[in-house]
Amino acid sequence: MNLDQRFPGLDDLRAKARARLPRFVWEYLDSATGREATQARNRRCLDRIGLMPAILGGPQEVNLSTTLFGTRLPRPFGIAPVGMSGLIWPDAEGHLARHAAATQIPYGLSTVASQSPEDLAPHLGEQGWFQMYPPKDEGIRKDMLARARAAGFKVLVLTVDVPVASRRERQVRSGLTQPPRLTPRLLAQVAMRPTWALGMARQHRGDGGMPHMRTLDKYIEGAASALSSTAHIGYLLRTAPDWDYLQWLRDHWEGPLVVKGVLDARDAPRLEAAGVDAIWISNHAGRQFDAAPAPIEVLEEMRAATGLPLILDSGIEGGLDILRAMALGADFVMLGRAWHYALAALGAAGPAHLHDILSKDLSANMGQLGIGTLAELRDLKRLHLD
Numbered sequence: 300m301n302l303d304q305r306f307p308g309l310d311d312l313r314a315k316a317r318a319r320l321p322r323f324v325w326e327y328l329d330s331a332t333g334r335e336a337t338q339a340r341n342r343r344c345l346d347r348i349g350l351m352p353a354i355l356g357g358p359q360e361v362n363l364s365t366t367l368f369g370t371r372l373p374r375p376f377g378i379a380p381v382g383m384s385g386l387i388w389p390d391a392e393g394h395l396a397r398h399a400a401a402t403q404i405p406y407g408l409s410t411v412a413s414q415s416p417e418d419l420a421p422h423l424g425e426q427g428w429f430q431m432y433p434p435k436d437e438g439i440r441k442d443m444l445a446r447a448r449a450a451g452f453k454v455l456v457l458t459v460d461v462p463v464a465s466r467r468e469r470q471v472r473s474g475l476t477q478p479p480r481l482t483p484r485l486l487a488q489v490a491m492r493p494t495w496a497l498g499m500a501r502q503h504r505g506d507g508g509m510p511h512m513r514t515l516d517k518y519i520e521g522a523a524s525a526l527s528s529t530a531h532i533g534y535l536l537r538t539a540p541d542w543d544y545l546q547w548l549r550d551h552w553e554g555p556l557v558v559k560g561v562l563d564a565r566d567a568p569r570l571e572a573a574g575v576d577a578i579w580i581s582n583h584a585g586r587q588f589d590a591a592p593a594p595i596e597v598l599e600e601m602r603a604a605t606g607l608p609l610i611l612d613s614g615i616e617g618g619l620d621i622l623r624a625m626a627l628g629a630d631f632v633m634l635g636r637a638w639h640y641a642l643a644a645l646g647a648a649g650p651a652h653l654h655d656i657l658s659k660d661l662s663a664n665m666g667q668l669g670i671g672t673l674a675e676l677r678d679l680k681r682l683h684l685d
C-alpha cells in the first residue's frame with residue numbers, strides 16, 4: 300500500500316505521530332492552553348464557512364500558485380515557525396527547510412528552534428523567514444538580525460502574541476521541563492518510543508541526547524536554568540515589544556517585515572503606518588490565550604481595515620481550509636503542527652506527503668467550486684453553515 304492509501308488525510312498522520320512520539324513530546328506539539336476552547340473554536344469556525352459549489356463549468360485546469368511580496372509562489376501555503384521543532388523529530392528543521400527549498404514554499408525558523416540560522420543556511424531556498432522573539436538587549440537584537448540576513452533569510456517575522464509565557468496544563472502534566480531534561484519519568488516515556496529515541500540519540504550524540512535552542516547559545520553561556528515547562532531560556536533574553544520596538548525593527552530590517560499574532564482589526568492601520576509589509580492573523584493554534592477569537596472569525600474585518608497582505612494560520616487542516624481563508628480575504632496560509640505530525644508519522648517522507656495531500660485537496664475542492672485559479676475565490680458566493 301502506498302502513502303496515499305495509508306495516510307490519505309492529516310488525521311491519519313496525526314494518529315500515527317501520536318503513536319510514535321513519547322507522551323511529553325506529543326503534549327508539547329499538540330496541546331493548547333487552558334480548557335483548549337480556542338483550539339476547538341478554530342475548527343468550529345472554519346467548518347461554519349461554506350462556499351457554493353458550481354455546476355456545468357466544463358473541464359478546468361487548476362493553477363495553485365499565488366503572489367506574495369511580489370513573488371510568484373507555486374502554492375498558497377507555507378511552514379509556520381515552531382520552537383524546538385527538533386524535539387518533535389530529529390533534524391526537523393533541516394527536513395522542513397530542505398522540503399521548503401525544493402518546493403519553493405516559505406519556511407519559518409523560530410528564534411527558539413533547535414537549529415540556528417547558521418545550521419540552516421546550506422538548506423535554505425529563496426523563502427526563508429526568520430521569526431523573532433524580541434531580545435531585550437539591542438546588541439543581541441542587531442546580532443540576531445545580522446545572523447538571519449547572513450544565513451539567507453529574506454523575511455523577518457515579529458511574533459507579538461507571546462507577551463508572557465502561557466500555561467499549557469497538558470504539557471505540565473506530562474512532566475516536560477525546559478530545557479528538556481531526561482528525568483526518570485520522561486525516560487520511561489522515551490523507552491516506549493524506540494524510533495524517536497534512536498533518532499534523537501543519533502542526532503544529538505555528544506549533546507546529552509536532547510536538542511536545545513542553538514540560536515541562543517552564544518548569548519546565554521553559562522546561564523543554564525531550570526524554568527517551568529513553558530517558560531524556557533528564551534524568556535530570559537526577550538522583552539514584550541511595544542510600538543517603538545516595532546519601529547526599531549523596521550529601521551533595521553530592509554526586507555519584508557511581518558507582524559504575527561494579530562487578531563484585532565483596529566491595530567491594522569497603525570501597523571500599516573509603521574511600515575509593516577504583512578499582517579499574520581493567528582491565535583498561535585490556541586496555545587496562548589483561551590478566550591481569543593479564531594483567526595477566520597476576524598479575517599473579514601481585518602480585510603476591510605487594510606490593503607496589506609494578510610497571512611492566516613491556526614487550525615488549518617487541509618486544502619479546503621486554505622480555500623476558506625483565501626475566500627474571506629487571506630493572501631497566504633501557514634501551518635505549524637501539521638508539518639510536524641507528518642514528520643513524526645513518516646520521517647523524511649512526511650513533508651512531501653503533506654504537501655501532496657494539501658495540493659490534491661486544493662485541486663479537488665477548486666474543481667467543486669468551478670474555479671481554475673485562487674484569485675477567483677474572492678468572487679464566490681459564501682455561506683454561513685450551522
Ligand SMILES: Cc1cc2nc3c(=O)[nH]c(=O)nc-3n(C[C@H](O)[C@H](O)[C@H](O)COP(=O)(O)O)c2cc1C
Pocket residue numbers: 327328329379380381382383409410411412430458559581582583584586612613614615633634635636637
Ligand atoms: C509546538 C509549537 C511551537 C510553536 N513555537 C512557535 C514559535 O517559536 N514562534 C512562533 O511565532 N510561533 C510558534 N508556534 C505557533 C505557530 O507558528 C503557528 O502560529 C501555529 O502552529 C499555527 O497553527 P496550526 O499548528 O494549527 O497550524 C508554535 C506552535 C506549536 C504547535
